[in-house]
Amino acid sequence: MRAEATDKVEGFEPPALGEPYLLTPGPLTTASSVKQAMLRDWGSWDGDFRAMTGDLRNRLLALTGDKKGEFDCVPIQGSGTFAVEAMLGSFVPRDGKVLVLANGAYGLRAAQTMQYLGRAHTLIDKGDYLPPRGAEVAAALDADPAITHVIVIHCETSSGILNPVGEISEAVYAKGRKLLIDSMSAFGAIPLDVNEIRYEVMVSSANKCIEGVPGFGFVIARKSELEAAKGRSHSLSLDIHAQWAAMEKTGQWRFTPPTHVVAAFLQALKLHEAEGGVAGRGARYAKNRDVMVAGMRELGFETLLSEQWLSPIIVTFFCPAHEKFSFPRFYDLMKGKGFIIYPGKLTVVESFRVGCIGHMDEHVMRRVVEAAAASLNEMGVDTAAPPATAIAERAKLAA
Numbered sequence: 394m395r396a397e398a399t400d401k402v403e404g405f406e407p408p409a410l411g412e413p414y415l416l417t418p419g420p421l422t423t424a425s426s427v428k429q430a431m432l433r434d435w436g437s438w439d440g441d442f443r444a445m446t447g448d449l450r451n452r453l454l455a456l457t458g459d460k461k462g463e464f465d466c467v468p469i470q471g472s473g474t475f476a477v478e479a480m481l482g483s484f485v486p487r488d489g490k491v492l493v494l495a496n497g498a499y500g501l502r503a504a505q506t507m508q509y510l511g512r513a514h515t516l517i518d519k520g521d522y523l524p525p526r527g528a529e530v531a532a533a534l535d536a537d538p539a540i541t542h543v544i545v546i547h548c549e550t551s552s553g554i555l556n557p558v559g560e561i562s563e564a565v566y567a568k569g570r571k572l573l574i575d576s577m578s579a580f581g582a583i584p585l586d587v588n589e590i591r592y593e594v595m596v597s598s599a600n601k602c603i604e605g606v607p608g609f610g611f612v613i614a615r616k617s618e619l620e621a622a623k624g625r626s627h628s629l630s631l632d633i634h635a636q637w638a639a640m641e642k643t644g645q646w647r648f649t650p651p652t653h654v655v656a657a658f659l660q661a662l663k664l665h666e667a668e669g670g671v672a673g674r675g676a677r678y679a680k681n682r683d684v685m686v687a688g689m690r691e692l693g694f695e696t697l698l699s700e701q702w703l704s705p706i707i708v709t710f711f712c713p714a715h716e717k718f719s720f721p722r723f724y725d726l727m728k729g730k731g732f733i734i735y736p737g738k739l740t741v742v743e744s745f746r747v748g749c750i751g752h753m754d755e756h757v758m759r760r761v762v763e764a765a766a767a768s769l770n771e772m773g774v775d776t777a778a779p780p781a782t783a784i785a786e787r788a789k790l791a792a
């Protein structure tokens with residue numbers, strides 16, 4: 394394993410020869426020291442690995458600013474969706490009711506999860522990208538006293554919108570309900586300090602802003618909620634209370650842990666700390682976004698979202714109106730230049746997305762813009778301006 398001291402966060406080594414940068418919101422480009430941390434085997438029951446699990450939980454908890462010891466961190470095997478399902482199944486009582494705030498695929502997935510769980514829920518669906526606002530949440534809670542919990546997506550990765558969780562939290566607690574946050578693609582880069590924003594539980598995963606590899610998710614929950622979660626889960630393997638109780642007692646995961654992923658994640662957490670924690674990581678991503686968006690706008694591309702809602706995580710661009718533009722061809726040309734971009738998820742207009750997260754800095758983002766310019770050129774597209782329908786769609790956001 395390479396020593397941490399040799400990992401300078403200011404020196405962003407490129408991926409291995411022939412490996413493209415992943416401009417995607419996870420899996421993403423990881424540091425070589427993170428990959429190297431996976432080159433040894435660990436016994437899951439061994440004291441060394443148990444110590445690694447303990448270290449991981451403490452380091453994640455520290456990122457929430459919980460100084461009173463009111464929260465605890467519970468990792469759980471699987472991708473992020475497994476962790477969201479574990480959260481909903483464990484923290485929402487069987488006779489509870491959830492208000493799901495959706496403005497994209499991940500909000501809708503939370504509603505679908507409630508359906509699978511067979512527990513009561515209701516949905517505010519804002520469409521592709523409009524933010525749910527505090528006032529409408531308050532009104533929905535007034536209208537339905539049966540609602541016990543609200544779930545909001547911190548950064549809705551399908552458009553890249555940064556939802557106003559502070560305002561929503563205030564509305565939820567003013568009405569005496571509880572807030573759950575899917576901070577999957579935001580945690581580690583955008584503050585979610587328990588002293589600033591009230592919530593009961595948040596969930597994230599290894600392969601987003603902490604820059605680890607995929608393999609587990611984690612919840613950070615108020616201990617009183619963890620205790621109350623006993624016996625609620627619909628699922629053995631996704632029972633957060635049982636996972637927590639076993640970890641507290643033995644230091645072990647209940648079932649085979651992704652040992653190599655955990656080792657990689659610990660290294661990623663050390664790099665995160667060396668970069669200045671949440672503030673440092675967030676600043677680099679914001680710079681990545683600013684440089685990339687400015688360059689893309691110069692080429693004529695336009696963002697779906699206005700500055701107010703633009704996250705430093707991932708940015709949605711409209712596809713150019715030019716008749717010679719084709720997204721599959723653009724994708725292949727970008728890949729040929731070393732950059733994997735991401736198709737869009739809007740239903741009304743054609744779009745694509747460029748991630749700002751992962752082990753890369755503004756110099757890489759400048760090359761992304763150069764690659765986009767060259768790709769347009771090769772397609773014979775002289776301007777990346779979007780169609781009028783896209784601009785009309787965007788005007789709804791301002792209204």
Ligand SMILES: *Cc1c(COP(=O)(O)O)cnc(C)c1O
Pocket residue numbers: 418419472473474475477499546547548549550575576577578598
């Ligand atoms: C990535 C992500 C998830 C989880 O997705 P998986 O593919 O299961 O890892 C959930 N919510 C949001 C907002 C995400 O960005």
